[in-house]
Amino acid sequence: MKRRQIKKDRVPLARFPILQQRLPKGRIEILEYEKEERITAMDEKMTGLLFIVRGTIHIYGVEPDGTQYSIVAAQEETILGVVEFLLDRPSPYFAQAATVVWAVFVPFSSALKQDCELLWLLGQHLATIQLRQSFFDLRRDDLETRIVRYMRWKKEPVTILELLANVHGSRRHVQRVLARLKEQGVVTRLKKGLYTWR
Numbered sequence: 001m002k003r004r005q006i007k008k009d010r011v012p013l014a015r016f017p018i019l020q021q022r023l024p025k026g027r028i029e030i031l032e033y034e035k036e037e038r039i040t041a042m043d044e045k046m047t048g049l050l051f052i053v054r055g056t057i058h059i060y061g062v063e064p065d066g067t068q069y070s071i072v073a074a075q076e077e078t079i080l081g082v083v084e085f086l087l088d089r090p091s092p093y094f095a096q097a098a099t100v101v102w103a104v105f106v107p108f109s110s111a112l113k114q115d116c117e118l119l120w121l122l123g124q125h126l127a128t129i130q131l132r133q134s135f136f137d138l139r140r141d142d143l144e145t146r147i148v149r150y151m152r153w154k155k156e157p158v159t160i161l162e163l164l165a166n167v168h169g170s171r172r173h174v175q176r177v178l179a180r181l182k183e184q185g186v187v188t189r190l191k192k193g194l195y196t197w198r
Contacts, residue, residue: 001039002032011104012053015077018121019051019104031105033097040080043090048107049122050080055101058165061093082122085112098165143169144177151187151197160193 005027013019031050033039039057040046057078083091085108112118146167151158163174178195181187188196 001037004030004032006030011102013104016051016053016104018117019106022106022118023104029105031103033101033103035097035099037097039095039097039101039103040091041094042092045090046081046084048081048105049085049112050103050105052078052080053102053104056098057101058096058098059093060096079122079125081108082126084108086119086122086126143167143173144180147174147177148181148186148197151195155197157190157194157196160195 008023008025008028011028011030013023030053033055039050042062057080059078080095080103081091083089106112146169147163150163150167160171160174160178163169163178164171167174169177178187178189182189182195186198188198190196
């Protein structure tokens with residue numbers, strides 16, 4: 001992980017307008033993670049919130065036997081450290097950079113706990129992660145059920161790579177299911193690798 005001082009107007013904060021008002025003018029510190037670098041670990045206490053402003057991260061859990069299971073492949077507008085901040089306990093998940101990632105670090109403080117707008121944003125984020133886990137980590141369901149559930153929940157076009165990261169299937173099987181759903185008329189192929197629910 002590298003620490004970089006970057007002019008505020010060069011940091012992509014569009015997904016987090018809440019940060020525009022709360023960060024100082026001039027240069028701000030960005031934490032830069034290389035591809036496949038671990039960002040957080042299960043039971044590792046964090047000391048601040050990490051707002052992912054560039055890149056994609058993979059959030060996953062580990063079974064007692066060491067088997068990994070995916071929670072979500074998340075892009076910009078993801079926040080890490082929410083469980084630690086709101087519940088004062090370590091997160092049960094790992095997070096790893098799937099691409100080069102930029103994150104804005106905001107230290108925990110008593111002032112943050114008085115910030116109603118921020119607390120609302122963190123509550124929404126935590127609820128979204130919980131929904132994703134409950135919807136898409138049902139590995140007893142067949143692959144088609146998981147894909148249908150994900151696409152109907154997402155309500156916007158999805159790529160095959162996104163499905164692979166979120167529904168726990170191989171590329172070949174995901175492509176077969178998408179072809180079958182396309183034949184049934186419930187899925188539309190917008191272009192190569194991009195599909196939407198009708």
